Amino acid sequence: MVDTIHFTPWSALAGGALIGLAASLLVVANGRVAGISGLLGSLMSPTDSGRGEKALFILGLLAAPLLWALFQAWPAIEFKTGAVGLVVAGLCVGIGTRYGSGCTSGHGVCGLSRLSPRSIVATLCFMFAGFVTVFVLRHLLGFGA
């Protein structure tokens, strides 16, 4: 059943368009894929090229909420997970995105925009695992519903 109370189609479309615009700018101007996990991983490798621009992209991400706060109150931010869950989740995301060579941005946005077969498979995999994990945690084990 669709949750019509929380469904926000217009801000979702506008936010998505901005994300697409940002990824377009980085590839058209800098020739680089806006994949957050890949950029972070690259910043951990001292021999990688273009670490200055990569660091500045990450800095832009970190500055975004501060710019936002100059004009607007923070949007709704609600966590559903305790400390242990956050640590397990963070480790899975860190290890998984590096093994899988990408995350929601690199595979889900940039890769799908190129119709990359690897990114299509990766996106199907992390979406599927996300759906199953939430189903098991919420509906089978009764966590955080």
Next chain:
Amino acid sequence: MKKLTAFVAGLLFGIGLLLAGMANPAKVLGFLDIAGAWDPSLALVMVAAIAVAWVPFHWAMKHPTSLLGAPMQLPVSRELDRRLIGGSLLFGVGWGIAGICPGPALVLLPTGHWQAWVFVIAMLAGMLIFKALQARR
């Protein structure tokens, strides 16, 4: 100039995540909960992002250098291997536990929630574990 465009791209990306609701873990989990009260918003985020990025990425695939003269660095591997599938499945499990992926995790850091710091430290630790395992191969 490349540093400026990279910074502006990061800034736009972060504003987009905030506006889209991707930086709200409860909303992301609402999208991943198809058996509950399903919130389809985040599917629209992806549709809009791809619709905008489609032409620029297809332009990029046909050009060896960017507008600022940098080499076009698009992934070339086409192999559908166990690492891609296993890694993406593991990422999805983590995404499903907390409702946070790498971009929103960074955007959440300055908003003053301790949960974001715990998540990001664990995520960076995970990336370092990957790096250590790679070095041993």
